[in-house]
Amino acid sequence: MYVSLNWLKQYVDIDNISPEDLAEKITRSGIEVESIERVAPESTNVFVGYVESCEQHPNADKLNLCQINVGTETYQIICGAPNIAQGQKIAAALPGARLPGGVKIKKAKLRGVESHGMVCSLQELGIDEKFVPKDVADGIFVFPEDTEVGTPVAELLNLDDVILELGLTPNRADAMSMLGVAYEVAAILDKEVKQPEESYQTSDSKAADLVSVKVEDGELNPYYGAFVIEDVTIGASPLWMRNYLMAAGIRPINNVVDITNYALLVYGQPLHAFDYDKVATKEIVVRTAKQGERIQTLDDQERTLKGDEIVITNGTEPIALAGVMGGANSEVSDDTKTILLEAAYFDARAIRRSSKHHNLRSEASARYEKGIDPNRVKRAGAYAARLLAEYADGKIAQGVVEFDELDRKEKQVKIDTASVNNRLGTTISDEEIASILTRLQFGFEQDNSEFIVSVPTRRGDISLFEDMLEEIARIYGYDNIPYTLPQGEAFAGKLTTKQYLKRQLKQYLQGAGLMETITYSLTSKARTEMLVSPDVKEQAVYPVALKMPMSEEHSHLRLSIIPELVDTLSYNVARKQENLGYFEFGRVFLSKEEQITEQPNETARLAGALTGTWMEQPWQQEKKPVDFYVAKGIVEGIFAQLDLEPVFQQAQVDGYHPGRTATVSHNDRVVGVVGQLHPTVQKAFDLKETYVFDLDIAYLIDQYEEVPSFRTIPRHPSVTRDIALVVSEAVHAGDIQRTIRESGGNLVQQVQIFDVYQGEHMEAGKKSIAFTVLYQDPTRTLTDEEVEASYNSIIENVKTKHDAELRS
Amino acid sequence: MREKLEALQAEAIEKVQQADNLQSLQDVRVAYLGKKGPITEVLRGMGKLSPEERPVIGELANKVREAIATALDNKKSLLEEAALNEQLQKEAIDVTLPGRPVKTGGPHLLTSIIEEVEDLFLGMGFEIKEGPEVETDYFNFEALNLPQDHPARDMQDSFYVTDHLLLRTQTSPVQARTMREYDGNKAIKMICPGIVYRRDTDDATHSHQFTQIEGLLVDKHVRMSDLKGVLLEFSRKLFGSDREIRLRPSFFPFTEPSVEVDVTCKVCDGKGCNVCKHTGWIEILGAGMVHSNVLRMSGYDPEEYSGFAFGMGVERIAMLKYGVDDIRHFYTNDVRFLSQYHKA
């Protein structure tokens, strides 16, 4: 909402406050002033001039040589505007004048002839192109004939005005009118509101003889009032009205349209003027549209109606899309003689639906859909009729033809001083509350500290105690509310174990050299189909699709973080950042249904991606690229943080290198994957060797035992035995390790691999793996015999299970 | 014999002094103190002495042996120290060569801010809650006093998944969920950080995905002044102890009164600059007293309980605190961006 302060002055006294101070006060008490704009602060030394003569420039076809009288003197000015003519009154910028945009007017020679100024268009005087009336958009502005020569133009064109732009929250529809803003400012400054003059003289005609009104649904249209104004003359509206419309961001059209818009801005009440003669049937029937019915609206669009819009008809066909826009078939034109003026109240939801469905927003619909003041409907109509009589020479017929089931009662809200203070933490007195209510111009009955407030109908947003509480608080001033701390029982805040573990895991990964990322949850359909961890895949899940995505790129919720991490690597590698390690602790969204009806399972995953060099010390010629074991080591570390034991098993996983990938399991449940990306995937993302891991961290965190049982610190020495085996190269070290552990008996505490060898001195197709087995019993010293027995059992088992030989 | 012993001592000590390495010193030790050495020989020849002479010579022989041994030990220490010094000299390295780099990772800037805010509120006795990102329209809107026809429920502003499920547009549904969980009869002090989504085209100031932190306190006798007190403490801890806050009236369907909260601009100290659009203030969060409809719908009796809620955009806080100029940086994860915000 744009508020012209010159206009506002007519309704409330703001003479003794600067625009900046006023804006600040308005902002601090409830409505944000988004900008303070001066129309044309620099337009000085520009006066109304009379074009005494206008001849063609001797040396230029398209220029005119004009003698312009500005009252005291006559100036020779060269003007290129096509619409300049002798006898006009125009805006003459004289030498020394400053125009918006830093233009300085100086005496100059144009094609050998002197020019002492410039004849200005509205745009040149600082009026926004958008709002300039179409008939003067392409040339200079011509003043009405009765304008006094020599008058400073700034005054006439309202160039000294200041416009406040209000950012209205949805509850403050009341401030979508000059009167609404006047009430707000009056409350803030403790002033009166001056009401516009709405009385008028009538002719001998009776409106009821000229038109009938029928409304089919009083819920959708509780009030419809038809005024008839005869014998109008269509022309330009008065300059001051055009100025205010332009200030409010509305382009002037003609006196009738301008007057309905002007009254709309004053009252916040949409009005519509029909050409009475075009409503051939002389009747108005308001009904819901029929499906498929058509209407051409004033914006020249042919619209097919859905069937639940309210339409104004002439009994047979629609002549307006109610509350949104009029129809072309009843439009006011230059030869319109009689106006049928509509002042109506339509159901907000119906108008919102209609406006949304037709994607058509107007000044009218913007107000109807937020709710208008039932007590201003008829007043606004009367005011517009009065202006039509005054500025379009109309004759107002007696009476208003009405349908009226409108509820105009004020709501009652009970408040009491103690409740107000209890909720705000203040010590406001009964008198202060009474004074605030008075400033708001809310009626009330007071019984000591109890108030029954009658809320004016312009404030449709107020119906509850807290609505009133907010009114009192904002006028009292939020700055005046003290700072206190909650009185409730104080209890210490603490991270839950899961929250703590999440932080600890992130810290571990950062310590391990990985950088945390946060990537988008919304991804493409294609990406939901790639690099999904086996444990997710085996749950037979579907990605969640958006109904109306903004782009294919962000159309589905992810099933895996890996594609986003890989994409992040790719982005960075393309920017010459080649040695990268990333992790993300984020959600994936797993739906059990192909056509989702229920909330999906949102579960936390911990994923990582690494590429390039992992460790480098150039001058020592050390350079270690990322490999499988780096990624696996990080995964092992994650398990260690949770005091859990991972099991890795070679696996074939889509999108992964078939020989360098393992599933990660815990207690026989697959919980994720670690491995190298398949070279084709690497290539698709322009990556070199890249390793990733992806874990069901939500499950793993659940397995963490919060209070592990105490383990005795061993007092008795441990015994170690090394076992070097030769096996076929196809045998996995982890499998042998498991066999050793399982066959060694319960004295085996640890089995570590300390050497793997393949090559020279080894038979082809064979490799040697060496293990250290650690034996311990915390309660006693072990005997050679029992260690020997265990060792023998191990050897026997690895021989049979893995075809292993002891290395000599 | 006495003369002989004394001569031996002088001779041995002379040799000890001359030894210039541990081996030659060891040779001296063997030569004089060894089993075949001259002192042993002297002692062996004691039998020929008279009983009176025997203890005297014996004592002298021991003294001589001790003197030689002491000289040997001293010289050994000297030689060992010299050898060590020589060894250390050889081990010297160029300390000006670069160290071996330790690969360091770091938290995402948004995580840093979230954890900082979490810690501030944990300190004030708040707990941390979470909620689903694919939310029902009931919890995202209705339970927050945004009924069916409310303009904010526009399909254009949200990512719907079905007619009744959408990507949450705010973390506020966690308020309603928490109240429900607490059965309408317990005090609540919680904050909820989380990802939210809006139908915005990504640009320097808009992101279809962003992060909010929501806070809720419900108890008997909660006042708006308590909200001011808690937010002042929070703002000062986050932005600096000399900050002031101010409340401006605003509108959120689930709170009333509703306010926007500004903190004094740190760039200009409240004097006015480009960052704060010459107001001296920077908006950091929205807040208000929990609407009675919201309390009632979630099982709390508004006659008995009241509360306040607040919400902030984490990206916005990060942008203000660290001067980040484009919200897309948070989701591009350019390593050169991420590594700027490592905590040392």
Ligand SMILES: [Zn+2]
């Ligand atoms: Zn500033």
